Amino acid sequence: MAAAGALAPALRCSLGRHRALSRAAGRRGRWPFLAEGASLRPCSTRAALDGINKAVVDRIIRVDHAGEYGANRIYAGQMAVLGRSAAGPLIQQMWNQEKDHLRKFNELMIAYRVRPTVLLPFWNVAGFILGAGSSLLGKKGAMACTVAVEESISDHYNNQIRTLMEEDPEKYKELMQIIKQCRDDELEHHDIGLEHDAERAPAYSVLKTVIQLGCKAAIYLSERI
Amino acid sequence: MAAAAAGSLRRAGWRLWRGRAGLRCQLYAPQQGFRASAALRRASEEQRKEPPSPSSQQQFDPQQADPRPEQEAWSPGPSYTGQDGQESQDYESEEQLQHRILTAALEFVPEHGWTAEAIAEGAKTLGLSAAAAGMFHSDGSELILHFVSQCNSKLSDLLEEEQKLVQLGEAEKKPTNQFLRDAVEARLRMVIPYIEKWPQAVSILLLPHNIPSSLNLLTSMIDDIWHYAGDQSTDFNWYTRRAVLTGIYNTTELVMMQDTSPDFEDTWRFLENRVADAMNMSSAAQQITNLTGLNQRR
Numbered sequence: 001m002a003a004a005g006a007l008a009p010a011l012r013c014s015l016g017r018h019r020a021l022s023r024a025a026g027r028r029g030r031w032p033f034l035a036e037g038a039s040l041r042p043c044s045t046r047a048a049l050d051g052i053n054k055a056v057v058d059r060i061i062r063v064d065h066a067g068e069y070g071a072n073r074i075y076a077g078q079m080a081v082l083g084r085s086a087a088g089p090l091i092q093q094m095w096n097q098e099k100d101h102l103r104k105f106n107e108l109m110i111a112y113r114v115r116p117t118v119l120l121p122f123w124n125v126a127g128f129i130l131g132a133g134s135s136l137l138g139k140k141g142a143m144a145c146t147v148a149v150e151e152s153i154s155d156h157y158n159n160q161i162r163t164l165m166e167e168d169p170e171k172y173k174e175l176m177q178i179i180k181q182c183r184d185d186e187l188e189h190h191d192i193g194l195e196h197d198a199e200r201a202p203a204y205s206v207l208k209t210v211i212q213l214g215c216k217a218a219i220y221l222s223e224r225i
Numbered sequence: 226m227a228a229a230a231a232g233s234l235r236r237a238g239w240r241l242w243r244g245r246a247g248l249r250c251q252l253y254a255p256q257q258g259f260r261a262s263a264a265l266r267r268a269s270e271e272q273r274k275e276p277p278s279p280s281s282q283q284q285f286d287p288q289q290a291d292p293r294p295e296q297e298a299w300s301p302g303p304s305y306t307g308q309d310g311q312e313s314q315d316y317e318s319e320e321q322l323q324h325r326i327l328t329a330a331l332e333f334v335p336e337h338g339w340t341a342e343a344i345a346e347g348a349k350t351l352g353l354s355a356a357a358a359g360m361f362h363s364d365g366s367e368l369i370l371h372f373v374s375q376c377n378s379k380l381s382d383l384l385e386e387e388q389k390l391v392q393l394g395e396a397e398k399k400p401t402n403q404f405l406r407d408a409v410e411a412r413l414r415m416v417i418p419y420i421e422k423w424p425q426a427v428s429i430l431l432l433p434h435n436i437p438s439s440l441n442l443l444t445s446m447i448d449d450i451w452h453y454a455g456d457q458s459t460d461f462n463w464y465t466r467r468a469v470l471t472g473i474y475n476t477t478e479l480v481m482m483q484d485t486s487p488d489f490e491d492t493w494r495f496l497e498n499r500v501a502d503a504m505n506m507s508s509a510a511q512q513i514t515n516l517t518g519l520n521q522r523r
Contacts, residue, residue, distance in 0.1 A: 065459065106459045109459045110457045110459065113448075113452060115448075115463060116459050116460060116461075116463050118461075118464060120460055120461055121461055
């Protein structure tokens with residue numbers, strides 16, 4: 001987390017650049033290291049799949065996909081309640097970035113022939129309820145939920161990056177880059193949440209602990225089933 | 226006399242040294258298989274009247290200071306674990322040997338069924354002792370699993386070839402239902418030569434100790450078929466599609482086992498109808514979700 005803290009100021013500076021990028025040309029604009037329609041088509045999977053640790057990569061992509069899917073639903077829930085309030089545009093923007101992440105992991109899932117977690121319908125509902133429920137506590141509640149979830153997710157991404165580094169940094173370079181990009185975005189959201197009075201939400205510490213426990217359980221389950 | 230004694234001491238020392246390393250490697254090779262293959266190797270050597278590594282006789286000469294020949298002297302027999310880099314290419318891994326035996330055994334299946342007899346016959350055609358069948362389970366499980374795994378690989382290769390042709394523009398891309406029908410038919414046709422004994426095979430595959438492996442093989446085959454059919458679902462559809470295709474495959478297999486029509490026409494017609502049903506069901510489900518607003522495509 002000290003590393004994350006050090007990253008935060010750097011991220012705030014690059015925030016503007018990221019925002020500009022996401023408005024830029026098409027879905028590939030934020031993922032410049034991926035050539036247009038290149039390495040992720042199913043026909044090339046046989047080559048892509050040789051020599052990688054399938055079990056590890058499977059788990060990573062499955063749980064990340066589930067995580068982004070859940071995050072999408074959380075923001076959808078938050079928008080459903082706070083969409084027309086002052087916080088609406090902010091939440092919408094964070095939601096758009098999550099949609100981008102989900103699209104990215106969908107592509108990875110197809111490229112690496114990973115099976116999605118069987119709990120997806122459950123995360124669908126649970127995510128929406130979490131987002132809507134926390135928003136009923138007001139904008140601060142929504143921001144508190146964002147902070148808790150994004151902190152969990154960034155820790156989780158950092159663990160994955162560590163795992164891949166231990167395996168073979170060269171082989172998994174592209175995958176690591178994508179995870180790093182997502183982690184940076186999530187930290188950005190975390191900081192936005194803090195900026196917008198997340199800590200002044202009612203029962204902030206309880207809320208945060210409960211949500212983070214839920215995230216840990218979700219990560220554990222999605223990796224395996 | 227003294228020289229011979231020194232030589233034998235040295236031999237014993239090397240044996241102890243190699244034995245430690247050998248013990249470590251033995252942990253990875255199945256005990257039973259290792260011993261059995263050792264017996265097998267000796268038996269086959271007797272059969273072929275091969276002098277047991279004549280070069281090793283010379284290495285017992287204590288004047289040889291070079292440690293390399295000493296290593297060869299230790300392992301004249303089986304070392305499928307390949308721990309010794311000096312081993313020649315004649316030694317194959319135990320797994321490869323088992324594959325060869327099982328493949329050879331397949332031609333005896335129509336006569337003997339999926340049993341240890343078929344495996345013994347197969348081993349004999351390779352010039353090995355019939356005791357080779359002792360390497361395997363007595364109920365013929367490995368033979369069946371080997372066969373199924375072989376068929377799945379053949380199917381994969383076939384689908385890969387077809388995909389290449391489509392990509393090169395030499396063939397038309399088939400519609401999904403046609404693709405599924407052809408893939409399942411191709412896979413089931415591989416069973417036809419053994420169709421008499423196939424019910425026995427299916428029942429053995431359903432034994433509790435075989436279920437993990439057979440389920441694994443089944444799911445990976447179905448996943449392969451959908452992958453080459455172009456399935457790119459990343460939601461619960463992934464599971465629904467595979468479950469439906471598994472159902473179609475299993476029921477068609479059952480029908481095939483009882484089919485007496487020429488070239489199994491009835492089976493292929495049954496397959497066609499089931500695939501059509503599945504397609505109709507999916508479009509009906511989509512219509513319902515569209516109508517009731519449950520469809521979340523935003």
